[in-house]
Amino acid sequence: MAVSQNKLVQWIDRRLPVFTYLDHELNEYPTPKNLNYWWNFGSLAGVMLVIMIATGIFLAMQYDPNAGDAFQSVERIMREVNYGWLIRYIHMNGASFFFIVVYIHLFRGLYYGSYKAPRELLWMLGVVIVLLMMATAFMGYVLPWGQMSFWGATVITNLFSAIPGVGKDIVTWLWGGFAVGNPTLNRFFALHYLLPFVILGVVILHILALHQHGSNNPLGIDRKGPQDSVPFHPYYTYKDMFGLSVFLIVFAIVVFYFPNLLAEPQNYIPANPMQTPPEIVPDWYLLSFYAILRSIPNKLLGVCALFGAIFILFLVPWLDTSKVRSAYFRPVYKWVFWLLVIDAFVLGDVGAHRPEGWWIVIGRIGTFYYFFHFIVLMPFIGWFERPLPLPPSIAEAVLKKRGGAPVGAAATRAKP
Amino acid sequence: MKPRLVIPALLAGAAVAVAMLAQPAQPARAQADEATPALPNVSWSFEGPFGTFDRAALQRGFQIYSQVCSACHSMDLLTYDDLAGSEGLGYTEEQVKAIAAQKQVADIDKNGQAIQRPARPSDHFVAPFANEAAAAAANGGKAPPDLSDIIKARESGPRYVYGILTGFREPPKGFQMPPSGGNYNLYFPGHVIAMPQPLQDDSVQYADGTKATLRQEAHDVVAFLTWASDPTMEQRKRTGAKVVLFLLAMTGVLYGAKRRVWSDVEH
Numbered sequence: 001m002a003v004s005q006n007k008l009v010q011w012i013d014r015r016l017p018v019f020t021y022l023d024h025e026l027n028e029y030p031t032p033k034n035l036n037y038w039w040n041f042g043s044l045a046g047v048m049l050v051i052m053i054a055t056g057i058f059l060a061m062q063y064d065p066n067a068g069d070a071f072q073s074v075e076r077i078m079r080e081v082n083y084g085w086l087i088r089y090i091h092m093n094g095a096s097f098f099f100i101v102v103y104i105h106l107f108r109g110l111y112y113g114s115y116k117a118p119r120e121l122l123w124m125l126g127v128v129i130v131l132l133m134m135a136t137a138f139m140g141y142v143l144p145w146g147q148m149s150f151w152g153a154t155v156i157t158n159l160f161s162a163i164p165g166v167g168k169d170i171v172t173w174l175w176g177g178f179a180v181g182n183p184t185l186n187r188f189f190a191l192h193y194l195l196p197f198v199i200l201g202v203v204i205l206h207i208l209a210l211h212q213h214g215s216n217n218p219l220g221i222d223r224k225g226p227q228d229s230v231p232f233h234p235y236y237t238y239k240d241m242f243g244l245s246v247f248l249i250v251f252a253i254v255v256f257y258f259p260n261l262l263a264e265p266q267n268y269i270p271a272n273p274m275q276t277p278p279e280i281v282p283d284w285y286l287l288s289f290y291a292i293l294r295s296i297p298n299k300l301l302g303v304c305a306l307f308g309a310i311f312i313l314f315l316v317p318w319l320d321t322s323k324v325r326s327a328y329f330r331p332v333y334k335w336v337f338w339l340l341v342i343d344a345f346v347l348g349d350v351g352a353h354r355p356e357g358w359w360i361v362i363g364r365i366g367t368f369y370y371f372f373h374f375i376v377l378m379p380f381i382g383w384f385e386r387p388l389p390l391p392p393s394i395a396e397a398v399l400k401k402r403g404g405a406p407v408g409a410a411a412t413r414a415k416p
Numbered sequence: 417m418k419p420r421l422v423i424p425a426l427l428a429g430a431a432v433a434v435a436m437l438a439q440p441a442q443p444a445r446a447q448a449d450e451a452t453p454a455l456p457n458v459s460w461s462f463e464g465p466f467g468t469f470d471r472a473a474l475q476r477g478f479q480i481y482s483q484v485c486s487a488c489h490s491m492d493l494l495t496y497d498d499l500a501g502s503e504g505l506g507y508t509e510e511q512v513k514a515i516a517a518q519k520q521v522a523d524i525d526k527n528g529q530a531i532q533r534p535a536r537p538s539d540h541f542v543a544p545f546a547n548e549a550a551a552a553a554a555n556g557g558k559a560p561p562d563l564s565d566i567i568k569a570r571e572s573g574p575r576y577v578y579g580i581l582t583g584f585r586e587p588p589k590g591f592q593m594p595p596s597g598g599n600y601n602l603y604f605p606g607h608v609i610a611m612p613q614p615l616q617d618d619s620v621q622y623a624d625g626t627k628a629t630l631r632q633e634a635h636d637v638v639a640f641l642t643w644a645s646d647p648t649m650e651q652r653k654r655t656g657a658k659v660v661l662f663l664l665a666m667t668g669v670l671y672g673a674k675r676r677v678w679s680d681v682e683h
Binding site: 033034072075078079085086089230234235238239241242246248249252253255256257259260265266268269278398399402 | 465492493498561564565568569570571573605645647648651652653655656657659660663664666667670671673674677678681682683
């Protein structure tokens, strides 16, 4: 099959079928026709990764990973490099926007049951990406070598000292010395440059796994035929580009007008090992996990809970026992999902405050509820809940919706 | 449990959680009010999405830094030629050369001998002390902070620094000053600040004839320090306006294109 009339394209394609491959994955790739705007966030996350890698490479050309000069070199980028302020502000705020996009993408998957068979590995690869992003973001935050960089690195690396027996030795090994210092900064820079390309590799696997069975959709039912789907290009390429453009407006407003909105003022003070800042907090995207860590009185158990809070996501495809994918048809789980969202925000708020007074109590309730959601509510609701009847096909549901009655209402009426 | 009971139970739980969340915030805030009053409500020309620096105010602020603050505080991240031109303080190249030449910097001559020479525009601001230890020794054990980034490095930077500069008072009755000394300041965390009040009325005689009240001086030096923390702010806002306008137009076009592409599909 010729993908083009162009002789050069044909010549290349016969030897290296990149054009056939792209044609297959874009023009022929069938996508459910009923995807809503929550499905934009996957491609947005991909765009953010590219923006972060591109700006990061240019920053690395000017940055000096030496404890004596790192802070000054970042300021030099901001003050003396042409458009250095722009590249740095895009990169710095880009990290936050990358997490916003990925967290929305993750919760979208949770709501619509995108992790259920046959997409378990797709989901698990996504969790691997989130883990890698957290490691990358944490190490990136250390590089400007401000007060919060230094003390954040000290607190987080110290978590490994909770490992019984070898903890202290592991921390010394991580630091490359007896405190966070120049060797720590050097290796964090090396890893911060490496990990995004590892993320890129996992993203490619994530997309391969996605294209095996195609996207899930808001109804959570399988495509049954060509009437249920449209080719990815041009339908979703245009929809994704429109969504990207809206997203970039918000991103640009923050970068150009509120570039330090999400930044910690303390990090504009050069790192000083002799002076602990009044409060050491991680960036906002790690606050919920930080709250979980501090809610457990025992250090080792706290670290276990911190990592457990992420690792439990790997088990979600098996913890959720419901046969129905989309929460749209799950009258109980639908509510419980939003409680988890509230819980995540509450924990984020707890993480931003000193662990004293009521904050400790709220943090413990929030932490308990987080695990309770996954370990107890997910399996039990799946067993006891009576889901609404599913529509026979995507095409029929779409037609009914256009006829005036919402899908949910139509489905409820059909209930025996 | 029946689904019908689960939802109200969970909602009640959420309500309790929200109520508990709301509670501790209040006493904490009340406590903060007693400790530190709200920062003074002052405004500057550089605020808002279209705000720009007032060059006359920046030059007055630089005069205060040069004649008062620079006795103790360094500004290591700035060079003298940052002061030149429309992105700087509006000085000409010649003026900047003259400003730089008033300072002496350590260098070596072509024989490798240590010398002092007048600063050039490409030199960084000359610091008042040779090193941090010397700065600490001359200032009661702690080096005065570098001011290059001071506005970015403090919460509500401009108003906070203005508050500190205008917030020196006699300690209220019953307030115990520590035996190690210090000065009472309304807005400094804990109220005891090592720095003595740096600015009074008529601390400087302004070159442009503006009356040098304490408030005027504080207002001007904060404008200068804000510029110093963020010298590309005006360029950033100008570029931002173009970028956002372009994106708005592109969004409109893409929305139309998306509608057109989807017009032949039932969805």
